[in-house]
Amino acid sequence: MLPEEQELIRLEGEQAQLEEEVTSAELALETTKTETAQFQHRYYKTVGRLYVQLDQLDAQIANAQAEKSPDDPVAQARAQAAHERARDSAEEAGFIERQPAPPPVITPELKQAYRQAAKLMHPDRATTEPERLRRTALMTQVNLAYESGDQKAIEKLIVEYGQDPEVIAGTDVASRIVKAIRRIAQLRRRLAEAQQEMEAQHQTDIFRLKTTIEETEAMGGDPLSDLAQQLMEELSERKITLESAKHR
Amino acid sequence: MADRENLPTKAVTRDVAAPTDHRGSLVARGLFALQKDKKREVLWFHKVHEAAEQGDAKAQEELGLMYLTGRGVEQDDVQAVYWYRKAAEQGNASAQFTLGGMYDYGRGVTNDDVQAACWYRKAADQSDVLAQCELGCMYYGGRGVAKDDGQAVYWLRKAAEQGDTLAISVLEGLGIDWKNT
Numbered sequence: 001m002l003p004e005e006q007e008l009i010r011l012e013g014e015q016a017q018l019e020e021e022v023t024s025a026e027l028a029l030e031t032t033k034t035e036t037a038q039f040q041h042r043y044y045k046t047v048g049r050l051y052v053q054l055d056q057l058d059a060q061i062a063n064a065q066a067e068k069s070p071d072d073p074v075a076q077a078r079a080q081a082a083h084e085r086a087r088d089s090a091e092e093a094g095f096i097e098r099q100p101a102p103p104p105v106i107t108p109e110l111k112q113a114y115r116q117a118a119k120l121m122h123p124d125r126a127t128t129e130p131e132r133l134r135r136t137a138l139m140t141q142v143n144l145a146y147e148s149g150d151q152k153a154i155e156k157l158i159v160e161y162g163q164d165p166e167v168i169a170g171t172d173v174a175s176r177i178v179k180a181i182r183r184i185a186q187l188r189r190r191l192a193e194a195q196q197e198m199e200a201q202h203q204t205d206i207f208r209l210k211t212t213i214e215e216t217e218a219m220g221g222d223p224l225s226d227l228a229q230q231l232m233e234e235l236s237e238r239k240i241t242l243e244s245a246k247h248r
Numbered sequence: 249m250a251d252r253e254n255l256p257t258k259a260v261t262r263d264v265a266a267p268t269d270h271r272g273s274l275v276a277r278g279l280f281a282l283q284k285d286k287k288r289e290v291l292w293f294h295k296v297h298e299a300a301e302q303g304d305a306k307a308q309e310e311l312g313l314m315y316l317t318g319r320g321v322e323q324d325d326v327q328a329v330y331w332y333r334k335a336a337e338q339g340n341a342s343a344q345f346t347l348g349g350m351y352d353y354g355r356g357v358t359n360d361d362v363q364a365a366c367w368y369r370k371a372a373d374q375s376d377v378l379a380q381c382e383l384g385c386m387y388y389g390g391r392g393v394a395k396d397d398g399q400a401v402y403w404l405r406k407a408a409e410q411g412d413t414l415a416i417s418v419l420e421g422l423g424i425d426w427k428n429t
Binding site: 047051092220223 | 285
């Protein structure tokens with residue numbers, strides 16, 4: 001066997017192993033995200049909704065007090081702040097629709113990045129049908145990134161375009177070696193990205209809340225119910241406060 | 249010789265980490281509420297107790313800390329010493345250090361400098377930086393061991409090399425250039 005053929009076998013072996021690793025890492029990440037989202041849903045349904053009610057009662061109490069003293073700027077400001085907090089909480093728990101994010105700012109740099117990407121990847125510049133399809137798919141991603149003002153994503157697509165293994169069409173050993181090298185580099189990037197994202201997931205409050213709750217549940221506790229119980233007691237206290245605020 | 253203000257302990261309790269989001273999101277509020285959840289602490293205490301009974305040195309050390317700080321259980325220095333000793337006898341360096349501290353400060357046991365130095369020594373031999381510093385101080389003051397300035401500097405320098413600020417300031421106070429020689 002020729003030395004370059006041996007090298008190709010080695011590279012393809014490395015590529016296969018990396019593919020396996022990337023699949024596992026991405027699967028683990030998606031699983032974590034889904035499980036966290038499920039937990040979040042459960043949390044909002046059991047405990048979150050009580051915090052929302054609590055904030056709404058606080059807003060009503062502050063409002064009742066503000067109505068009694070219309071000339072007191074502090075009472076007015078408090079009522080406004082309590083109202084905003086109640087709205088934020090309801091939004092977070094998904095009880096009212098979140099206000100749409102403001103449209104992104106189109107900076108000159110963003111435009112510049114878009115131009116560069118379009119020049120490189122435009123489907124019209126393709127000479128073969130598969131190449132045209134590949135470019136069309138990439139441009140769709142560039143357009144999406146531009147619409148959301150994501151300059152970094154466009155820059156990443158440009159880099160990836162230049163190193164895309166799929167461009168290499170030849171089936172000779174040399175072409176296959178280059179293709180494998182590019183594919184390996186691409187896989188390493190994806191692996192690093194998945195690992196970083198997993199790390200970031202672990203740092204989020206919702207993930208830490210989930211871990212703590214699940215740990216306590218594994219020990220035989222029922223922390224979500226305990227928390228709900230405690231909040232319900234606070235709610236009945238608030239209701240009394242609200243009544244007296246109204247009638248004083 | 250400089251003494252630390254409180255009995256130092258090093259076991260890491262499994263605590264709920266403080267929320268990173270301080271804007272008061274519903275999730276951060278839940279995390280915050282759990283930090284104060286006494287029921288959770290009691291459950292955790294039982295879990296650690298079970299593992300400690302089965303001979304897990306880390307659990308024994310943690311149980312010692314729970315008794316010492318009164319988390320999940322009624323504060324009890326005698327029980328703390330009991331569990332720290334179990335872990336220390338299994339070679340757990342930070343438990344050896346804390347047990348030395350219990351003798352040093354006379355908590356849960358009668359004050360005994362010889363015992364304190366003995367346990368600090370065991371931990372110091374395992375590169376426990378706080379124990380190295382305490383042992384150095386005991387040699388310098390001739391407490392629990394015969395006064396020996398050479399040994400004092402030897403152990404203080406070891407701690408200083410690991411970045412222990414107390415050891416560094418003690419050595420500097422003695423006018424010793426610990427970075428060289």
